Amino acid sequence: MADSARIYTLGAFILGIAVTAAYQTQHANTEAKLRQVQQSDQNRQQRKNRILRLSKGNDFEEVKHIIAELPNTIEADTSDIKEGIEGCIGDTPLIKIKSLSEATGCEILAKAEFLNGAGNSPKDRVALSIIETAEEQGLLVPHSGDTIYEGTVGSTGISLAAICRARGYKAHICMPDDMAIEKSDLLLKLGAEVERVRPAPIVDQNQFVNLARTRAAEHTADPEKPGRGLFADQFETEANWRAHFTGTGPEIFHQTGGRLDAFVSGAGTGGTISGVSMFLKQVLPKVRIVLADPPGSGLFNRVKYGVMFDPKEREGTRRRHQVDTIVEGIGINRVTRNFEVGRELIDDAIRVTDDQAQAMARWLVENDGIFVGSSSAVNCVAATKLAKQLGPGHRIVTLLCDSGARHLSKFWAQTDPIGGSEEDLSLEDILNADKKPTLGGRVLGSSPESTT
C-alpha cells in the first residue's frame, strides 16, 4: 500500500473512532434530553386538557369548581423555562410541508430552523458552539472587552451579535455590501460594529472573511484596546459542523423516529450538511444525502465530479465576485474545511435556478402560509425534485433556514406578487422554471440564465 493510502486509511480509522465516541456520548445526552422532553410534553398536555375543560364549561358552578381545583393539580414543573436566550436554541420543530407532500406522494418534512430563538437561523447553533468552545479554551472572558470578529453574509453575524450581548462580549461583523440591507440594519440594532465591504475573491486581503481575520489580529495586538480579538472562523472551525453533529442531526433522527430516506440541504460553509450527514450516516447508513446548490456555486461539481468548477467562471459572466445568484447564504466557489469533512458522505447534488427558488418561495406562501428566505426555497425545490426521482412513499427531510423578512429588499423584492387562485403555479411549472420564460403567464424575475 502506498504511504498516502496508508495515511488516509489510518486517518479514516481514527475519524471513525472519534465519531463513534462522540456519537455514544451524544446518544446518552440525547436520551436524557428526550426523557425530559417527553415528561414536559405530558405536563403540557395535562395543562391543555384542564384549560380545555374550562373553555368548554357552560355551567358556571362547574367552571368555578375547576378553577378552585387548579392550584392543587398544577405541579411545580418549571422545565419550560429557558435559561436565557441561549436556552431557546435548538429543538426546533419538524414541519410537514403539506402542499409538497400531497403533490409528490412523498412526506416532505422541514426543520424550522428560523425558530431558533437568538438570531432566528441555524447559525444560532454554530455561534453558540463557537463561543462555548472558545470559553472552554479560556479564549474569551465576559465583560473584559473581548470582541468576536466574523466574516459573514449576515446570518452568522446576527446570531453571534445576539449571543455576544447575552454573554458579555462585543461583535464586529465584516460582510459584502451587496447583501440585503435589513441584515446589516439588524446587526446595528444588536449593537454590533458592521463593516460592509466590496465583494472580492478570497485571494483579496479585503475579502470580508480575510478582513475579519485581520481585524481580530489587529485588536489583540493593540494595547489601547481592552480585551482580545477572536476570529470566529465559521468556514474552517470544527465547532461549526460539531453543532449540527450533536444538535441538528440527532434531533432529525429522533423526530422522525429514525425513519427517513433522504436529507437535503444547501451549503455555505458546509457545516450543516457535513455535521448532519456525519451523524445520520452513522445511525442510518442507507440514508441519501443530497446537496441543493444555487447558480454560480462550484459545490455541485465538487460533489458530482470532485472538482470545484462552475460554468459561469469559464464564461466570465458572473455578476458578483463570490457567487452569481440572488440566493443568499448558500453556494460557494472555494473548498472549506466544514464542507470537506463531510463531502464523501454526500451522495448527490441538485442544481436549483433563481427562477425555481423564487417560484417555490411564492408557492410556499400561497399554499402553506410559510414565508421563508432564498436558501429555504432552494432546499424545497431540491427536496421536490428528489421526491420526483425517488417516487411516492419516501420521507425526505430538509431545512427552512430563515424567514422571508430577512430578504424583503432583495429576493422578495424581485419575486412576483402573491397571486390569486386563477394563475396558481403548478409544481411542474416550478420544476420547469428554468426552461420557460414565464410562469403562470407572468414574466419571471431578472435572474440570469440557468446553469442546471
Ligand SMILES: Cc1ncc(COP(=O)(O)O)c(C=O)c1O
Ligand atoms: C440563511 C442561510 N441558510 C443556509 C446557510 C448554510 O449553512 P452552512 O453554512 O452550514 O452550510 C447559511 C449560511 O450562512 C445561511 O445564512
